[in-house]
Amino acid sequence: MSDTQSPDIDTTTTGEPVVATTEGALVPEVAEAADEARAEASGAGEAGEADADGAATHADSGKADKGTRLRQLEREGEVAADFLETLLDIADLDGDIDVDVDGDRAAIAIVDSDEGRVPRRLVGTDGKVLEALQELTRLAVQVQTGERSRLMLDIAGHRAQRRSALVELAHAAIAEVKESGEKRSLEPMSAFERKVVHDEVSAAGLVSESEGVEPNRHIVILPA
Numbered sequence: 164m165s166d167t168q169s170p171d172i173d174t175t176t177t178g179e180p181v182v183a184t185t186e187g188a189l190v191p192e193v194a195e196a197a198d199e200a201r202a203e204a205s206g207a208g209e210a211g212e213a214d215a216d217g218a219a220t221h222a223d224s225g226k227a228d229k230g231t232r233l234r235q236l237e238r239e240g241e242v243a244a245d246f247l248e249t250l251l252d253i254a255d256l257d258g259d260i261d262v263d264v265d266g267d268r269a270a271i272a273i274v275d276s277d278e279g280r281v282p283r284r285l286v287g288t289d290g291k292v293l294e295a296l297q298e299l300t301r302l303a304v305q306v307q308t309g310e311r312s313r314l315m316l317d318i319a320g321h322r323a324q325r326r327s328a329l330v331e332l333a334h335a336a337i338a339e340v341k342e343s344g345e346k347r348s349l350e351p352m353s354a355f356e357r358k359v360v361h362d363e364v365s366a367a368g369l370v371s372e373s374e375g376v377e378p379n380r381h382i383v384i385l386p387a
Contacts, residue, residue, distance in 0.1 A: 232267070239269040239304050239312050246303040247273060247316075256282055258318075269314040271300065281319045290325070293318050294353070315355065326359050333363035340369060340384050349382045351375070357382055 240262035257279035297316035364371040
């Protein structure tokens, strides 16, 4: 049962992945910039093809040590940052790029810069544009490294704020389940949101399950 969620991906006659959101096309200038940035990432990917093949072999065998995995994640972050910087430059949008490693994922954030604020329309309603940009960035990293990426993208602190709200929601639901002894179903959530809640439930000594199909996939917290 997979918890992976991504925006719709279509394929053109050339075989190139095209990302779309339920809000329609991406922010116009970002959509145009994305095409150019993706083209640059494709060209740069040829240069790193040999290294990517070696890294993929380690990943597939499952024998890469922590140091190797960390270097892979740092590399993902560097590629993603270059892609997003190019996209922002082409679209003439403000924003700085922060790169980190969070657990077993590269973590990338577009934050306000000295020149100006990150346009909040890059987040979109309920984070839909953010999800599409994250998927586009993952595809750009995959083109260059040859490996599937699970990087997380945040824009203007949207995910960080949402995470805090979800932690509070999870704690309240956990307390309710412990007191009543009955299971509790939560509202539909994205894969990122479900992961946050699952972690909180596990830390509290309870068990949670994901049920349903997108876009109505949700968490059920079970009593001990």
